[in-house]
Amino acid sequence: MNKLLIIGAGGHGKVVADTAQASGKWSSIAFLDDQHILKKNYPFPVLGDIEHAFKCVKDYNYIAVAIGDNQRRVNLLKKFKDFGFKLPAIIHPSAVISKYSIIDEGSVIFANCVINANAVISFGCIINTACTVDHDCILGAGVHLSPGVNLAGGVRIGDFCWIGIGATIIQQITIDQESIVGAGAVIIENVPSTSTVVGVPGRVIKRFNNEV
Ligand SMILES: CC(=O)SCCNC(=O)CCNC(=O)[C@H](O)C(C)(C)COP(=O)(O)OP(=O)(O)OC[C@H]1O[C@@H](n2cnc3c(N)ncnc32)[C@H](O)[C@@H]1OP(=O)(O)O
Numbered sequence: 001m002n003k004l005l006i007i008g009a010g011g012h013g014k015v016v017a018d019t020a021q022a023s024g025k026w027s028s029i030a031f032l033d034d035q036h037i038l039k040k041n042y043p044f045p046v047l048g049d050i051e052h053a054f055k056c057v058k059d060y061n062y063i064a065v066a067i068g069d070n071q072r073r074v075n076l077l078k079k080f081k082d083f084g085f086k087l088p089a090i091i092h093p094s095a096v097i098s099k100y101s102i103i104d105e106g107s108v109i110f111a112n113c114v115i116n117a118n119a120v121i122s123f124g125c126i127i128n129t130a131c132t133v134d135h136d137c138i139l140g141a142g143v144h145l146s147p148g149v150n151l152a153g154g155v156r157i158g159d160f161c162w163i164g165i166g167a168t169i170i171q172q173i174t175i176d177q178e179s180i181v182g183a184g185a186v187i188i189e190n191v192p193s194t195s196t197v198v199g200v201p202g203r204v205i206k207r208f209n210n211e212v
Contacts (some may be wrong), residue, residue: 001027004088005053005060007076009033009046012126013066016108017044019092026062050076054083062086064108065124070142070160074124077106089121101133110147122159140177158193 004020006013009031017029029044032053036046047056053063063085067073081087087105091097095109100117103109106124113127119137121127129147133139137151140159145151148166155169158177169175169187179191182198191197196206 002062003028003060004030004062004064005047005056005085006031006044006064006066007033007050007053007080008066009036009039009042010066010068012068014042015110015129016064016066016090019108019110020064020088020090022092022111023090024093025088028060030060032056053080053085057084060085062088064088064090065106066108068126068144070124070144070162073126074106074142074160077124081105104141116153128165134171146183 002025004026006016020026020029031044031046032048032050033039033046034049036048039046063080065073065076077087089103089105089107091109092111094111095113097115098117101115101119103121104123107121109127110129112130114132116135118135119133121139123141125139126144128145131145131149133151134153136154139157142160143157144162146163146165149163150168152171154172156174160178161175163181164183166183167181167185173187173190175191176193178194180196181187185198185202186200187202194208195204197204
Protein backbone atom coordinates (compact mmCIF):
# COMPACT_ATOMS: atom_id res chain seq x y z
CA MET A 1 0.00 0.00 0.00
CA ASN A 2 1.13 3.56 -0.60
CA LYS A 3 1.75 5.55 2.54
CA LEU A 4 2.45 9.29 2.54
CA LEU A 5 4.49 11.39 4.94
CA ILE A 6 3.94 15.14 4.82
CA ILE A 7 6.68 17.45 6.07
CA GLY A 8 5.11 20.51 7.67
CA ALA A 9 1.86 20.41 9.66
CA GLY A 10 0.87 24.05 9.19
CA GLY A 11 -1.98 25.51 7.15
CA HIS A 12 -0.48 24.51 3.82
CA GLY A 13 0.19 21.02 5.17
CA LYS A 14 -3.47 20.64 6.09
CA VAL A 15 -4.50 21.35 2.50
CA VAL A 16 -1.85 19.00 1.10
CA ALA A 17 -3.17 16.22 3.39
CA ASP A 18 -6.77 16.95 2.46
CA THR A 19 -5.87 16.92 -1.24
CA ALA A 20 -3.92 13.67 -0.91
CA GLN A 21 -6.80 12.04 0.94
CA ALA A 22 -9.30 13.25 -1.69
CA SER A 23 -7.14 11.76 -4.44
CA GLY A 24 -7.64 8.33 -2.85
CA LYS A 25 -4.10 7.22 -3.60
CA TRP A 26 -2.80 6.68 -0.07
CA SER A 27 -3.85 4.15 2.54
CA SER A 28 -2.19 6.15 5.28
CA ILE A 29 -1.16 9.81 5.71
CA ALA A 30 0.94 11.25 8.56
CA PHE A 31 2.84 14.47 9.30
CA LEU A 32 6.29 15.33 10.54
CA ASP A 33 6.88 18.78 11.99
CA ASP A 34 9.61 20.24 14.20
CA GLN A 35 6.89 21.80 16.36
CA HIS A 36 4.91 18.57 16.59
CA ILE A 37 4.20 19.06 20.29
CA LEU A 38 2.05 22.07 19.35
CA LYS A 39 0.12 20.26 16.66
CA LYS A 40 -2.77 18.57 18.44
CA ASN A 41 -6.27 17.97 17.05
CA TYR A 42 -5.09 17.13 13.54
CA PRO A 43 -7.10 14.49 11.69
CA PHE A 44 -3.78 12.88 10.73
CA PRO A 45 -1.07 11.92 13.24
CA VAL A 46 2.07 14.01 13.74
CA LEU A 47 4.75 11.37 14.23
CA GLY A 48 7.72 13.52 15.21
CA ASP A 49 10.16 16.10 13.94
CA ILE A 50 11.46 16.35 10.37
CA GLU A 51 14.62 14.34 11.04
CA HIS A 52 12.36 11.42 12.00
CA ALA A 53 11.70 10.97 8.24
CA PHE A 54 14.99 9.15 7.87
CA LYS A 55 13.71 6.44 10.21
CA CYS A 56 10.38 6.17 8.36
CA VAL A 57 11.53 5.35 4.84
CA LYS A 58 10.67 1.65 5.23
CA ASP A 59 7.13 2.40 6.46
CA TYR A 60 6.26 5.40 4.29
CA ASN A 61 7.30 5.12 0.66
CA TYR A 62 6.07 8.58 -0.44
CA ILE A 63 6.91 12.00 0.94
CA ALA A 64 5.54 15.50 0.30
CA VAL A 65 7.06 18.74 1.58
CA ALA A 66 4.39 21.24 2.64
CA ILE A 67 6.63 24.20 3.38
CA GLY A 68 5.85 27.59 1.88
CA ASP A 69 9.46 28.77 1.50
CA ASN A 70 10.12 27.86 -2.13
CA GLN A 71 13.87 27.21 -1.91
CA ARG A 72 13.64 25.26 1.34
CA ARG A 73 10.82 23.12 -0.07
CA VAL A 74 12.84 22.20 -3.17
CA ASN A 75 16.02 21.51 -1.16
CA LEU A 76 14.17 19.20 1.22
CA LEU A 77 12.45 17.37 -1.65
CA LYS A 78 15.84 16.70 -3.29
CA LYS A 79 17.30 15.51 0.01
CA PHE A 80 14.44 13.07 0.62
CA LYS A 81 14.53 11.82 -2.96
CA ASP A 82 18.25 11.10 -2.64
CA PHE A 83 17.48 9.19 0.55
CA GLY A 84 15.06 6.87 -1.30
CA PHE A 85 11.58 8.37 -0.88
CA LYS A 86 9.28 8.66 -3.88
CA LEU A 87 7.95 12.16 -4.53
CA PRO A 88 4.36 12.17 -5.76
CA ALA A 89 2.56 14.87 -7.68
CA ILE A 90 -0.52 15.36 -5.47
CA ILE A 91 -3.52 16.45 -7.51
CA HIS A 92 -7.04 17.16 -6.25
CA PRO A 93 -9.69 15.16 -8.17
CA SER A 94 -11.58 18.36 -9.04
CA ALA A 95 -8.56 19.75 -10.92
CA VAL A 96 -8.78 19.61 -14.71
CA ILE A 97 -5.40 18.59 -16.07
CA SER A 98 -4.72 18.35 -19.81
CA LYS A 99 -3.25 15.04 -20.82
CA TYR A 100 -0.84 17.12 -22.90
CA SER A 101 0.56 18.91 -19.86
CA ILE A 102 3.48 17.79 -17.69
CA ILE A 103 3.30 17.83 -13.89
CA ASP A 104 6.67 17.05 -12.31
CA GLU A 105 7.20 15.18 -9.05
CA GLY A 106 6.97 16.99 -5.73
CA SER A 107 4.29 19.38 -6.99
CA VAL A 108 0.79 19.86 -5.57
CA ILE A 109 -2.30 20.98 -7.47
CA PHE A 110 -5.23 21.97 -5.30
CA ALA A 111 -8.99 21.98 -5.85
CA ASN A 112 -10.53 23.58 -8.92
CA CYS A 113 -7.31 24.28 -10.80
CA VAL A 114 -7.15 24.03 -14.58
CA ILE A 115 -3.88 23.15 -16.30
CA ASN A 116 -4.19 23.41 -20.07
CA ALA A 117 -2.42 21.78 -23.00
CA ASN A 118 1.38 21.86 -23.21
CA ALA A 119 1.77 23.53 -19.82
CA VAL A 120 4.77 22.40 -17.77
CA ILE A 121 4.72 22.46 -13.97
CA SER A 122 8.26 21.67 -12.82
CA PHE A 123 9.65 20.10 -9.64
CA GLY A 124 8.22 21.13 -6.28
CA CYS A 125 5.62 23.69 -7.39
CA ILE A 126 2.50 24.71 -5.46
CA ILE A 127 -0.51 25.39 -7.66
CA ASN A 128 -2.88 26.66 -5.02
CA THR A 129 -6.69 26.62 -5.01
CA ALA A 130 -8.52 27.58 -8.22
CA CYS A 131 -5.58 28.68 -10.39
CA THR A 132 -5.65 28.53 -14.16
CA VAL A 133 -2.46 27.81 -16.09
CA ASP A 134 -3.16 28.14 -19.76
CA HIS A 135 -1.62 26.52 -22.83
CA ASP A 136 2.17 26.48 -23.22
CA CYS A 137 2.96 28.04 -19.84
CA ILE A 138 6.27 26.87 -18.34
CA LEU A 139 6.80 27.07 -14.58
CA GLY A 140 10.30 26.49 -13.18
CA ALA A 141 11.16 24.58 -10.01
CA GLY A 142 9.68 25.68 -6.71
CA VAL A 143 7.16 28.17 -8.09
CA HIS A 144 4.16 28.99 -5.90
CA LEU A 145 0.96 30.23 -7.55
CA SER A 146 -1.26 31.48 -4.71
CA PRO A 147 -5.03 30.92 -4.84
CA GLY A 148 -6.86 32.33 -7.84
CA VAL A 149 -3.87 33.16 -10.04
CA ASN A 150 -4.61 33.23 -13.76
CA LEU A 151 -1.83 32.74 -16.31
CA ALA A 152 -2.66 33.39 -19.97
CA GLY A 153 -1.04 31.35 -22.73
CA GLY A 154 2.74 31.02 -23.05
CA VAL A 155 3.67 32.62 -19.72
CA ARG A 156 7.10 31.62 -18.36
CA ILE A 157 7.82 31.79 -14.65
CA GLY A 158 11.36 31.23 -13.38
CA ASP A 159 12.49 29.08 -10.46
CA PHE A 160 11.31 30.01 -6.96
CA CYS A 161 8.91 32.80 -7.97
CA TRP A 162 5.92 33.52 -5.73
CA ILE A 163 2.78 34.81 -7.47
CA GLY A 164 0.35 36.43 -5.01
CA ILE A 165 -3.30 35.67 -4.57
CA GLY A 166 -5.53 36.71 -7.46
CA ALA A 167 -2.73 37.94 -9.74
CA THR A 168 -3.24 37.89 -13.49
CA ILE A 169 -0.45 37.59 -16.06
CA ILE A 170 -1.16 38.24 -19.73
CA GLN A 171 0.05 36.03 -22.57
CA GLN A 172 3.73 35.49 -23.45
CA ILE A 173 5.07 37.29 -20.35
CA THR A 174 8.26 36.09 -18.66
CA ILE A 175 8.72 36.48 -14.91
CA ASP A 176 12.40 35.78 -14.17
CA GLN A 177 13.56 33.68 -11.25
CA GLU A 178 13.03 34.49 -7.57
CA SER A 179 10.57 37.28 -8.21
CA ILE A 180 7.41 38.09 -6.27
CA VAL A 181 4.16 39.28 -7.82
CA GLY A 182 1.86 40.99 -5.29
CA ALA A 183 -1.72 40.04 -4.54
CA GLY A 184 -4.10 41.23 -7.23
CA ALA A 185 -1.42 42.49 -9.62
CA VAL A 186 -1.94 42.53 -13.36
CA ILE A 187 1.33 41.86 -15.16
CA ILE A 188 1.55 43.17 -18.73
CA GLU A 189 5.38 43.46 -19.09
CA ASN A 190 8.25 41.06 -18.45
CA VAL A 191 9.59 41.07 -14.89
CA PRO A 192 13.36 40.84 -14.19
CA SER A 193 14.74 38.37 -11.65
CA THR A 194 14.53 38.99 -7.88
CA SER A 195 11.95 41.75 -8.32
CA THR A 196 8.82 42.51 -6.31
CA VAL A 197 6.04 43.76 -8.57
CA VAL A 198 2.67 45.12 -7.39
CA GLY A 199 -0.37 46.92 -8.77
CA VAL A 200 -2.45 47.29 -11.90
CA PRO A 201 -0.58 47.41 -14.16
CA GLY A 202 2.30 45.83 -12.25
CA ARG A 203 5.31 47.99 -11.36
CA VAL A 204 8.59 46.95 -9.77
CA ILE A 205 8.88 48.27 -6.19
CA LYS A 206 11.95 46.28 -5.07
CA ARG A 207 14.94 44.44 -6.56
CA PHE A 208 17.41 42.31 -4.62
CA ASN A 209 15.35 43.30 -1.55
CA ASN A 210 16.14 47.02 -2.03
CA GLU A 211 13.70 49.72 -3.00
CA VAL A 212 13.94 50.89 -6.62
C1 LIG B 1 -3.42 29.95 0.90
C2 LIG B 1 -2.53 31.19 1.15
O1 LIG B 1 -2.69 31.89 2.08
S1 LIG B 1 -1.28 31.46 -0.02
C3 LIG B 1 -0.63 33.09 0.38
C4 LIG B 1 -1.42 34.20 -0.29
N1 LIG B 1 -0.83 35.49 0.06
C5 LIG B 1 -0.47 36.39 -0.85
O2 LIG B 1 -0.69 36.22 -2.00
C6 LIG B 1 0.25 37.61 -0.32
C7 LIG B 1 1.06 38.33 -1.42
N2 LIG B 1 1.86 39.35 -0.81
C8 LIG B 1 1.78 40.67 -1.12
O3 LIG B 1 0.98 41.10 -1.96
C9 LIG B 1 2.77 41.56 -0.38
O4 LIG B 1 2.13 42.78 -0.08
C10 LIG B 1 4.09 41.76 -1.18
C11 LIG B 1 4.89 40.47 -1.04
C12 LIG B 1 3.84 42.07 -2.66
C13 LIG B 1 4.89 42.97 -0.67
O5 LIG B 1 5.29 42.74 0.63
P1 LIG B 1 6.49 43.66 1.22
O6 LIG B 1 7.74 43.40 0.43
O7 LIG B 1 6.53 43.39 2.68
O8 LIG B 1 6.06 45.14 0.86
P2 LIG B 1 5.38 46.25 1.81
O9 LIG B 1 4.26 45.65 2.58
O10 LIG B 1 6.50 46.92 2.54
O11 LIG B 1 4.75 47.26 0.75
C14 LIG B 1 5.54 48.11 -0.04
C15 LIG B 1 4.60 49.03 -0.81
O12 LIG B 1 3.88 48.25 -1.78
C16 LIG B 1 2.46 48.37 -1.54
N3 LIG B 1 1.90 47.03 -1.76
C17 LIG B 1 2.24 45.88 -1.14
N4 LIG B 1 1.55 44.85 -1.65
C18 LIG B 1 0.74 45.37 -2.59
C19 LIG B 1 -0.21 44.77 -3.48
N5 LIG B 1 -0.46 43.45 -3.46
N6 LIG B 1 -0.85 45.58 -4.36
C20 LIG B 1 -0.59 46.92 -4.38
N7 LIG B 1 0.30 47.53 -3.57
C21 LIG B 1 0.96 46.75 -2.69
C22 LIG B 1 2.33 48.82 -0.09
O13 LIG B 1 1.12 49.48 0.12
C23 LIG B 1 3.53 49.71 0.04
O14 LIG B 1 3.24 50.93 -0.57
P3 LIG B 1 3.86 52.33 0.02
O15 LIG B 1 5.36 52.19 -0.08
O16 LIG B 1 3.27 53.36 -0.91
O17 LIG B 1 3.38 52.41 1.43
